[in-house]
Amino acid sequence: xxxxxxxxxxxxxxxxxxxxxxxxxxxxxxxxxxxxxxxxxxxxxxxxxxxxxxxxxxxxxxxxxxxxxxxxxxxxxxxxxxxxxxxxxxxxxxxxxxxxxxxxxxxxxxxxxxxxxxxxxxxxxxxxxxxxxxxxxxxxxxxxxxxxxxxxxxxxxxxxxxxxxxxxxxxxxxxxxxxxxxxxxxxxxxxxxxxxxxxxxxxxxxxxxxxxxxxxxxxxxxxxxxxxxxxxxxxxxxxxxxxxxxxxxxxxxxxxxxxxxxxxxxxxxxxxxxxxxxxxxxxxxxxxxxxxxxxxxxxxxxxxxxxxxxxxxxxxxxxxxxxxxxxxxxxxxxxxxxxxxxxxxxxxxxxxxxxxxxxxxxxxxxxxxxxxxxxxxxxxxxxxxxxxxxxxxxxxxxxxxxxxxxxxxxxxxxxxxxxxxxxxxxxxxxxxxxxxxxxxxxxxxxxxxxxxxxxxxxxxxxxxxxxxxxxxxxxxxxxxxxxxxxxxxxxxxxxxxxxxxxxxxxxxxxxxxxxxxxxxxxxxxxxxxxxxxxxxx
Ligand code: ADP
Numbered sequence: 001x002x003x004x005x006x007x008x009x010x011x012x013x014x015x016x017x018x019x020x021x022x023x024x025x026x027x028x029x030x031x032x033x034x035x036x037x038x039x040x041x042x043x044x045x046x047x048x049x050x051x052x053x054x055x056x057x058x059x060x061x062x063x064x065x066x067x068x069x070x071x072x073x074x075x076x077x078x079x080x081x082x083x084x085x086x087x088x089x090x091x092x093x094x095x096x097x098x099x100x101x102x103x104x105x106x107x108x109x110x111x112x113x114x115x116x117x118x119x120x121x122x123x124x125x126x127x128x129x130x131x132x133x134x135x136x137x138x139x140x141x142x143x144x145x146x147x148x149x150x151x152x153x154x155x156x157x158x159x160x161x162x163x164x165x166x167x168x169x170x171x172x173x174x175x176x177x178x179x180x181x182x183x184x185x186x187x188x189x190x191x192x193x194x195x196x197x198x199x200x201x202x203x204x205x206x207x208x209x210x211x212x213x214x215x216x217x218x219x220x221x222x223x224x225x226x227x228x229x230x231x232x233x234x235x236x237x238x239x240x241x242x243x244x245x246x247x248x249x250x251x252x253x254x255x256x257x258x259x260x261x262x263x264x265x266x267x268x269x270x271x272x273x274x275x276x277x278x279x280x281x282x283x284x285x286x287x288x289x290x291x292x293x294x295x296x297x298x299x300x301x302x303x304x305x306x307x308x309x310x311x312x313x314x315x316x317x318x319x320x321x322x323x324x325x326x327x328x329x330x331x332x333x334x335x336x337x338x339x340x341x342x343x344x345x346x347x348x349x350x351x352x353x354x355x356x357x358x359x360x361x362x363x364x365x366x367x368x369x370x371x372x373x374x375x376x377x378x379x380x381x382x383x384x385x386x387x388x389x390x391x392x393x394x395x396x397x398x399x400x401x402x403x404x405x406x407x408x409x410x411x412x413x414x415x416x417x418x419x420x421x422x423x424x425x426x427x428x429x430x431x432x433x434x435x436x437x438x439x440x441x442x443x444x445x446x447x448x449x450x451x452x453x454x455x456x457x458x459x460x461x462x463x464x465x466x467x468x469x470x471x472x473x474x475x476x477x478x479x480x481x482x483x484x485x486x487x488x489x490x491x492x493x494x495x496x497x498x499x500x501x502x503x504x505x506x507x508x509x510x511x512x513x514x515x516x517x518x519x520x521x522x523x524x525x526x527x528x529x530x531x532x533x534x535x536x537x
Contacts, residue, residue, distance in 0.1 A: 003077065006050055009133065055084070057088070064101065071101075079314070087111050165408055169404055169408055203332075204335055221254050225286050244284070245285065252288040268361045271333060275301045296360060296363075301359065303359055312331075312350060348364075406418050421445040422448070440468050456484035466486065469489075
């Protein structure tokens, strides 16, 4: 949660009975502090949600439902916020605290004795506002940090793309020299690792600031988990731990974004592998019961100290471990997991009896009740052949990315022409009329969106237009499709991503043109009939 929308220093006053509100407002106004009188509790709620410097109210207004609302609000505050609540009171100390109930546990509550002395009242208000100002300072610092991290992640994507393509190129050649082959493999592995860190950085800033929307569909959590486990099998073997899945009776359906849920499962299992020493065991199970889909990832690894079970879900938070730093990442994975699970209406919990006793992570999501007869799942998309010598215009202003990607595509049998800015790209595309245009969105001259619009206006729907961007936010995608792109891929792109995007578009276009035009098994590519795919990671 990002908290109230303003950094207001107004004092919200809720004292509907008697003259408390009028007197307090008057005193505050004379002291140059903005009063915000609220006639109803609903009005007070609205002001608190929009942002206030502090809340002022008499103890007799603190009836249980209001205390409950305030306690919930206080508990859900973002970490930087600790809203001061000032209570006019004439009760003796003990009774005062009892009257507060649950609010006294998490709330920043102070009392002003009745009859109210002007000086003590203003001193209490000023001290509350000073504290609130410091909280706003922390908020600004956190926001600046997050903005910086988002920018850093974005800026790292271009150089990473170039390194990735260059390494792909080397790895696809037969390298006779084992020394070069070995070090190229290291670069490839480490680039994949860097790539994951950058993805996490960008994801965390987008997810936690609410910029990610889910593409929900009916998804089988059991199947999705099986896929994750398959992809992490090699990592488990390398780490010397056993990774098993408890067999489940069938599909466990949830209404979710498959890509994001896969991120959740893979993150938890990767952690289990990372934090379990050689010889250990990890067991994963998925089950559907009484309205809930439950995923459990249990390991017998290093465990988590009890006082860290909650905080490990916070950004950059890591439990103290005896592992060397190379095991740990940036402390972002679990923050991402929790944000994504919450967005799906679920919860994630960690459990451990302490260091050395292993850990259990449980994700609970709302279960979709299956219809009596499920439609069979769509067939897994296979990458088919592409026609020999398809023409591609690649519009990209980063020379390294353009050159390496052009070479990779050429190796796959495409005929590639490059362009470095919007106007040049447009004239190339109009002159060549390629089968495919791959277009970076941030271009000098005019941007990729305008380029796509102009191409569509002149050449109609035929050429496949694929946008490549640094940000994968939903509005980027929407904007790309609106401008006339058929597909949208996020940098750093792998040849996989591109191949699948091209293939998806070809199928869509073939289907739109009618069954006769469908070209399953169409032509052959010079590289051996099938778009060869470079394994990622
Ligand atoms: P990272 O793994 O990059 O540090 P995460 O957010 O994924 O970040 O995890 C945060 C912290 O939670 C880790 O640093 C580790 O201390 C702890 N943790 C996560 N999963 C486990 C696990 N399965 N066993 C023990 N500790 C874990």
